[in-house]
Each structure stands twice: as structure tokens, then as C-alpha cells.
Amino acid sequence: MKNYKFLLIISFFSFLFFSCGGSSSGSSEPVVTTPTNLVINKIIVGSSATMPNGDGTGVVNFTASANNAKEYKMSVDGEILTSTTGNFTYTFKQSGTNEHTVYVSAYNGDKSISGSTKLTVYVIPKAVFFDEFNVDGAPDSSKWGYDLGNSNGWGNNEAQYYTNRTQNAIVSNGTLKINLIKESYQGYNYTSARLLSKGKYSMKYGKVEIRAKIPSGGGTWPALWMLGDNIDSVGWPACGEIDIMEHVGNQLNRIFGTLHYPGRSGGNAYGTSVMIPNATTEFHIYSMEWNASTIKIYVDNQLFFTYNNNANSPFNQNFFFIMNVAMGGNFGGTIDPNVTNATMEVDYIRVYQ
Template sequence: MKIFKKIVALPTLILVALFSCSSGDSGDKNTPNTTSTVVINTEIVGITTLLPNGNGTGVVKFNVSPNNATSYKIVFGDGETLETTTATFTHTYTSSGTKTYEVQVTAFDGLKYFSATKSIVVFVAPTEVWGDEFDVDGAPNSTKWGYDLGAGGWGNNEPQYYTNRLDNAIVQGGVLKIITKKENYSGSSYTSARLLSKGKFSFKYGKVEFRAKMPSGGGTWPALWMLGDNIDTASWPACGEIDAMEHLGNQMNKIYGTLHYPGHSGATADGSTTMISNADTEFHLYSVDWRADYIKFYVDNQLFKTFANTASTPFNDKFFLIINCAIGGNFGGTIDPNFVSSTFEIDYVRVYN
């Protein structure tokens, strides 16, 4: 009789075990079930035959099914996330250009999590977010620019003194003029100006354009560049430096594009050069396209350097703009003994999303 009872009980236990496994509840309700029936429906605003990836606004409408989940978590693929209780929502992509984004939606039904992914291609038209056209004569716009003042070039052994005088920085005829002069001033033998947007404007990612004409004269060292907003706490080069353009009067028409960061700064910086013509007699367009995954340098829209940006570099926080002209020093080199004065002209600065 005991043996018969054991034989009857065994199938019962097997059936209970099978029933438990078929419920789909593994015991870990935080584990996404990627084989679920979650569907991500998208509508990219402004799609037409001519604009297959949208009208440039970057707006995408989402509708997730099933629409009766308790909550949803959405990873949009551009670094932004959303947690919501509704299955219908809208997101605006802001990085200009035509880009592919991997969208992931995780739905929670009160017991389990279910997820799905979808790739979408979105076009975002460039939008100017800040700029200066230098169209008002007089001192540079004080709501956009401040000054670095002093001598020595902050470690570069430059002989100029940076001032905030109209003699060294003035807007005239639609251009900003930074004038480097040979003159005795506060113990220095040259004067110039260094303008910066620190405390007035900074940005993270985007495209910045400078249209400029170089000064002439051996020793001149004009630059269009950016520094990390956290320079006062992180110091240099930990804050990062992006040099959109540097030019040396001793190396006419050679344009430098350079990045400074820990392990790659000063003489070991990460840089490239390109040659142009008429740098000091014609205006040229100097630009940097700065993204989370790359930084690209251009002259007159011609690419000459690409840097692979990663989370380990300091190029993922806000930066401010700098325009200056040094003379001599560690990089500017020998100053022409006949140098008297030269002007660095900037037609405009524009920053796009």
C-alpha cells in the first residue's frame, strides 16, 4: 500500500512543477521580457517625399501598445530618457543632421516588465542658438563678451598685455577688430585683446562657425577656440580645450586645429593642420562640429580633422568661446623686429544646435 501511494503522488508533483514554469513569472519581475508583444509606433513630424526623415524640427510622436500598462520607461537613443504612465508621448531630437536613433521602451504591467526596441532616422535642421554679427560699431557687446586682462600669456611666455581698450578691440564696419600693437604698456612691450564668453554664454555640443581674416607679421598668433566651463575648478588641461583655428605669422596660410586634454596637451596635443591661401587678405570660414561621438574640424567647409569623442574625455560638458591674438611666446615664435601693428578681423561667430 505505501508503494502505491508514492507512485500516484509523483505525477501530481510533475504537473504542479510544469504549471508553475508555464506562468511566465521567473520570480525576477525586474527582468525585461524581450519576446513580448510591445510595439513602438512612431510618427516623425513633417515627413514628405522630399523630406523622408521629417521637416527638420526633430519632433517625433510615439504611441506604444499595449496602452494599458502601469508605467513605461523610454530610452530615446540621444541620451534622454522618460518615465511616464501614458502610452502616448512626444520627444524632440536636437542634434542637427540626419541621424539614426535606437529607441527602447520598457512597459510594466504591475507584475512583469516587457520591452521592445525600434530604430528611427530623424532629420534636425541646424538652428542658430547664439551668435554675434558685430554689426554695431564701438566696444564689443558686453552682454556677450568679457575680457581676460594681463600679461605673460598664462604660461606661454608671451610679451603682450591684454587690455579692454578700444585701441585693441573694437567693432567697426561690421567686423570685430583685435589689434596687436608694439607699444610699452604696464611693463609689456606689446598690447592686444582676448575676448571670451565665459559667464555669458556656454554650450554643450553643436556647431560653431567663425568667419575671419588673419593678421600678418612674424610672431602674430591669432586663435579662435573654446575652454571647458569648469576651468576654475578642474584647471587646465582637465577642463579640455578645443582650438577651432590657430595661425602663426611665421607659418603663413597653415591652419591648426587642436584638442588639449589630459595626456594630450601643450607640445603633445592632439592636432592636425591644413594649408589655405590668402589667409591674411581674405575671409575664410573656420568651424568645429562637436558631438558626443566625434569632433570635426573644417576650413571653408572642408574637413581636415576628425576626433573620436568618448565618455572618458572632457569634451562632454559645456564650453565657452574665446577670440584673441597673441604675439611671440612659446608657439608664436620670433617676432619680426619691424613689426608695428596688425589686425585680426572676425566677421561673425555663430553657434548652431
């Protein structure tokens, strides 16, 4: 009996001790539950069966949900967004069609759960340079200058003399017209124009679109092309040359895409060609996509030439544009004496980055 009473007394005082101890330190901290079952949903604005990657605005709506979550954070393209509801709207900025990975974390205090989702989004490229050739008269002098004369055949034994006259280059009815004319001028039998954006605009990487209709006739040699900004200091071909489009009347409807650089220039240039219908009677879109990895050349969105770019090539600097119609020469070939005029029409040039 004595032992029983002793145990009761000990139990009672133990209860009092622990009770007093608990009351002196306050109530215990609440248990924080780690969020679970994180779900990430996304809706690309404008997505449809024909445009699965969106309407080009780049806007995507995200919804994240998790059990016991009180706050959400989303990391996308180097930006951090925070929400208490799990709803986010983000506008992607990288032009073209690109895959992105989005990371989401759900928080309850210092406890969290994380996940990610991938999506492909289309963003309409923004034109950083363009000429729609909608103002009649001489070409826009803020965008275009001229090469003049013959300069010993421009290295190709060409027969034309370039001028800055509106007879040879004029904007009318929504297009730029570069006119090759058979006439006696400054000791030469042909005049034409060679427009260039040198000193006015140049670009490094991006997409170029030029819509043009090119001339026919034996000896005609229209070109839409580019040269490196450093040509005056390093010369050609060290500066690099990108020929987005070349055509010679003696090879009707054959479009050339070519690069010139040290070791691959002149007749040894690196390029290829493609046949298209109605090159001289209809407008076609000649385009290039250029980045640190590749240069791709297209006609009417048909890829026909790819160059694998590298850090040692000259194609990692700014280039300016040239548009011209030459006559004869090493590439233009035999001149048909019956050709009295030939016109390249350019509807627009647009540069996207």
C-alpha cells in the same frame, strides 16, 4: 416506415431546439477582418535633386493605407499620432541630417497590421548663441568679457599685454576687430585683446561656426578656441582645451586644430593642421561639430581633424569661448620687428544645437 417517421420527428425538434437557442442569445458577433496590404508613403517637404533630404524645415507628409483598416497609428521619435484617414504630417526636430525609422499600424477593431519605413531628413540647425557683430562700438558686454595683462606670458612666454580698450577690440562695419598694436604699454612692447564668454555663455555639444580673417606677420598668433568651465577648480589641462583655429604668421596659411587634455597638452597636444589659400587676405569659416562620440574640426566645410571622444575625457562638459591675437611666445615664434599692427576680423560666431 416507422423509423423514417421517427427520424423526421427528431430532425424537426432538433431544428426547433437550435432555433430557439439561437433566438434567445441574440445574433452572432460580426467577423472582424484583419487589415492587409499596408503601404506607407512619405513626401519630405522641399525635397529635390539638389536637396534630397528636404528644405530644412523638417516637415514630412505621410500616407498609410491598408485593406479593411479603420484607424492608423504612427510612432516617430517617441511620439504617437492617430488618424482615421492614414494621413499624417510630422515635423522632425533633430538638427542636421539624420536617419529616422517611422512605425505605422493599421487597425480594424482589435485586429492590426504593422510596418515601418526609414527616411533621412535635413533640419536646419537653430542658433542658440550668436554674435553677428553688427553694432558699432565695444563688444557686447552681455556676451564678452576680457582677460587683462600679461600674466607671466600666459604660460607661453607671449609678448603682448591684453587690454579692454577699444583701440584693441572694437566692432565696426559689421566685424569685430581684435587689434595687435606695437606700442609701449605697462612695460610691454605690444598690446592686444583677449575676449572670452566665460561666465556669460558656455556650451556642451553642438556645432560652432566662426567666420574670420586672420592677420599676417612673423610672431602673430591669432586663435579661436575654448576652455572647460571648471578651469578655476581643476586647472589646465584637466579642464580641457579645444582650439578650433590657430595660425602663426611664421607658418603662413597653415591652420591648426588641436585638443589639450591630461597627457596630451602643450607641445604634446593632440591635433593636426591643413594648408588653405589666402588665410590672411580672405574670410574663411572655421567650424567644429562636437558630441559624445567625436569632435570634428573643419575649414570651409573641409574636415581636417577628428578626435574620438569618450566618457573619461574632459570634453563632456560645458566650454566657453576665447578669441585673441597673441604675439611671439612658444608657438608664435620669432617676432618680426617690422610688424607694427595686425588685426583679426571676426564676421560672426554662431552656435547650433
